Amino acid sequence: MLSFADVGLRYGTGNEILSDLSFTVEPRSFQFLTGPSGAGKTTLLKLVLMSLKPTRGRITLFGQDAATLGKDEVTDIRRRIGVVFQDFRLLDHLSLYENVALPLRVIGREEASYRAEVLELLRWVGLDNRITALPTVLSGGEKQRAAIARALIVRPELLLADEPTGNLDPTLARRLLRLFIELHKSGTSVVIATHDLALMDQYEAARRLVLADGRLHVFE
Ligand SMILES: Nc1ncnc2c1ncn2[C@@H]1O[C@H](COP(=O)(O)OP(=O)(O)OP(=O)(O)O)[C@@H](O)[C@H]1O
Numbered sequence: 001m002l003s004f005a006d007v008g009l010r011y012g013t014g015n016e017i018l019s020d021l022s023f024t025v026e027p028r029s030f031q032f033l034t035g036p037s038g039a040g041k042t043t044l045l046k047l048v049l050m051s052l053k054p055t056r057g058r059i060t061l062f063g064q065d066a067a068t069l070g071k072d073e074v075t076d077i078r079r080r081i082g083v084v085f086q087d088f089r090l091l092d093h094l095s096l097y098e099n100v101a102l103p104l105r106v107i108g109r110e111e112a113s114y115r116a117e118v119l120e121l122l123r124w125v126g127l128d129n130r131i132t133a134l135p136t137v138l139s140g141g142e143k144q145r146a147a148i149a150r151a152l153i154v155r156p157e158l159l160l161a162d163e164p165t166g167n168l169d170p171t172l173a174r175r176l177l178r179l180f181i182e183l184h185k186s187g188t189s190v191v192i193a194t195h196d197l198a199l200m201d202q203y204e205a206a207r208r209l210v211l212a213d214g215r216l217h218v219f220e
Pocket residue numbers: 011017035036037038039040041042043044195
């Protein structure tokens with residue numbers, strides 16, 4: 001569903017941050033993307049989301065060459081990808097329920113058709129008792145789970161999460177990992193960018209994509 005072939009990226013006229021990246025993400029797969037701070041994990045996720053263009057090489061998403069896509073095709077492909085950003089990006093003036101429902105409103109769905117789905121997802125992430133709360137009163141872990149629910153409401157085929165357990169205590173991090181594993185088992189491909197070794201050790205079946213010195217090393 002995703003492949004990189006000899007991809008390189010530099011910001012401006014600087015050195016290449018990423019060099020000769022070649023890897024695939026298969027349907028129904030689970031991988032950690034890891035590497036030291038500054039190694040380029042967020043940059044790689046931005047390439048996948050097409051918010052950055054590679055300096056060289058080819059990125060293919062759902063069978064289509066990213067370089068050849070028009071604006072509407074990019075929008076269509078992004079709808080198939082759920083993203084949990086490092087800084088959550090919840091809208092502070094909307095309740096938790098409204099934040100999670102927003103991607104469905106944006107595509108024109110009527111509330112009556114999605115209310116039960118949103119409530120079920122909120123129950124799944126353990127936030128069904130907080131549906132009317134505004135993000136400003138939520139804890140870090142609650143915001144994290146709300147961001148996950150919002151990413152999943154459109155039933156993406158691929159979920160990207162950038163440091164989803166950053167700033168969480170180990171118990172909550174374990175709980176979130178269990179949610180991601182459940183999601184994987186239900187058929188979604190999952191890519192989790194993290195430098196939390198303890199977290200990765202809890203799911204040994206996961207592939208590890210390790211960035212170091214601009215190169216990617218894959219451990220199956
Ligand atoms: N817009 C930008 N312009 C120039 N350099 C950038 C830009 N964004 C990131 N960088 C540089 O690219 C490198 C990789 O950054 P990136 O955020 O992708 O790393 P990361 O592995 O996600 O780090 P962390 O684990 O700390 O979040 C860093 O050296 C960073 O300073």
